Amino acid sequence: MRVRWRARLHRAVRLGVAAAIVGGLITAESSMWLRLQAQGHVFDVASVPPAPVVMVLGAQVYDDGSPSPFLQARLELARQLYAAGKVQAILVSGDHMDWGYDEPGSMWLWLNARGVPAGRIIEDHAGFDTYDSCTRARRVFGVDKMIIVTQAFHLERAIALCRHVGVDASGVGDTTMRRFRLPWAQASVREYGAADKAAWDVLSGRDPVFLGRRETSVQDALNQG
Known part of the structure; x- marks a missing residue:
């Protein structure tokens, strides 16, 4: 009986090690694909090529409706790009699944309070993850060229x-939030798992959680001249 139990234990250990190796290889391949696709498209505010639109990806909003420091840092990059004439409109894309939690609305208010005209800010209330935000930018809002701002990781x-x-996306990444060392490190580690999800999204070609009808709000903002 003891010999059989040991054999089963050894088999389980071998299977666990094999699964860990396979999982690690998949994550490494996914991360490499993301890196190669982004290569040559990462800039800072001064050097990024102009585009019609900048998209701000959502992040945590507090109970009082104010954006978290990580989200404020993203919004500040978008504000700088608009002020520098690099973009003509700002698309804020985030989670508004629950009525009482509104990332796009919070982003709109923050930008407008800092000088970005209301007509230049477009809200995407169904940007539930990065893939959804990108897909909806293209298929719902008709964006074919833009700058993305988020944290560098x-x-x-x-x-x-x-x-x-x-x-046709380029990006500017915030690094000021590195001062929050633990949250930055935790988020950076989570990117390994997010790389696997990104690979699955690409391979499955899934639709966003909510697609909806085509909107002209981005084009309307650009048509203001």
Whole structure:
């Protein structure tokens, strides 16, 4: 009986090790694909080529409706790009699944309070993840060229996914939030798992959680001249 139990234990250990190796290889391949797709498309505010639109990807909003420091840093990059004349409109894409939690609305208010005209800010209330935001930017809002702003650890994945769905995307990544060392490190580690999800999204070609009808709000903002 003891010999049989040991044999089963050894078999389980071998299977576990094999699964860990396979999982690691998949993650490494996914991360490499994202890096290659984003290569040559990562810039800073001064050097990024102009585009009609900048998309701000959503992040945590507090109970009082104010954006978290990580989200404020993203919004500040978008504000700088608009002020510098690099973009003509700002698409804020985030989670508004629950009525009481509104990332796009919070982003709109933050930008407008800092000088971005209301007509230049477009809200996407169904940007539930990066893939959804990129897909909806292309298929719902008709964006075919844009700049993406997010934290630096997230930027390659965002650029790769947007380029995969047909958007000529460049990106500017925030690094100021490195001062929050633990949250930055935790988020950076989570990117390995997010790389696997990104690969699945690409391979499955899934539709966003909510696609909806085509909207002209981005084009309307651009038509203001």
